[in-house]
Amino acid sequence: MIKNTLLILVFLGFSNLYAQELFIKTGKNSTTFDFSSPNKNPEVSYRSGSGNFYEVGYQWNLKTNKLAYLVSLTYNQFNASASYLTNSYSWETNYIGIQNVLSYKLYETNIIHVSLAAGFNTATIIRGDQFINTTYFDIKNNEEFAGILFQPGIGTDIKYLISEKISLSLGYNYSKAYNISNGTNEKLKFNTSQFQLGIHIPILIEKNN
Template identity: 40%
Template sequence: MKTKLLFMIAMFISHVAISQEFFLKTGRNFTNYNYKNSLGKTVSGLERSSGSNYEFGVEFFLDDAKSSLESKFSYSASLVLNQFNAKGGNVNNTYVWNTNYIGIQNMGYASVLKSPDGFYNLKVKAGFNTSTILNGQQYIDNVVYDLKKYQEFKGIFLQPEIGMDFKLELTRNLCVDLGYLFSKAFNVSNKSSEKLDFTNNQLQLGLQYTY
């Protein structure tokens, strides 16, 4: 019984090891901040701003497919770098926030429209990102503040996500990926009286290589 179980585990690991694709993606984030000061009052006048996104990871297939163009169900793990920026102000001051967050992203995929010849595959996706700030600056007129020193910006952000990917074959081992992702990020480690969360719309373009 133990021998059979070990054999099945070994077969599964070897199957997963060869059923995978590496991908590299880049795109734009369009972020809306929701910021509350120490009095619990939402800061008004904040506007959506854009920033860059970079992602490198591996997609694993949960069926007998040999590529993401063929697979119905798959899973990916990736390293992501996101810029979440915002701007705002009033008659007296102008505010700008520029931040860089690094994190680990886990995503599940399900195919909803796939060509019989494996030329394209439209997938819905859902997952979450766990990230922390690398660096950030707040500009108030001509004064610059380091955001890594503020509790509402540092610590751990948890970011549930949902979106779609459209994959299109370029060569036998290479496909292009067009993606959209909606998410909302929460600082789960902030204990201060000032609170920050933000929603983000992300557009991506990437390449996937079958290993």
């Protein structure tokens, strides 16, 4: 995961790119679990759960200034709950990952930029808790949750330029996360709507020809 991102950064370093900005984002994830298994009970009622997310990254603009590449370190909580008969279930999971995104600027004025973005995150779990009624289980090593999570997504954001030194953004992203290292018959996907608030700090660097 880290090696692939470093290779991308090396490639970008030799491309006709201009350093653009640092950014920090935070917000909320609303996640539902999509669980499939030969023994799945159709009467289990799954419900969405709320979690936090944090992102720190760097953005480069391409020469056209319409297209940009973003790479970031992410921390996501994917939580959900369910019930069956008299039992209640809840899951709280925490993932850290590296995200790669291409963003296209759809509309801009002197102070407002509207962009559409698509990309993917590769992540791994750092903590996983399951509660069945009042009983706690550590699920960090369970195959449905452990290993490598591949998370493609698409989203949009509106950026407001406060000054030449800082801007704020509001965004929305929808993603599906798949555990690509799970070799069992029980498969789990995370369907997540992410609501974002961002701070962006431009970094102006001239590139020598």
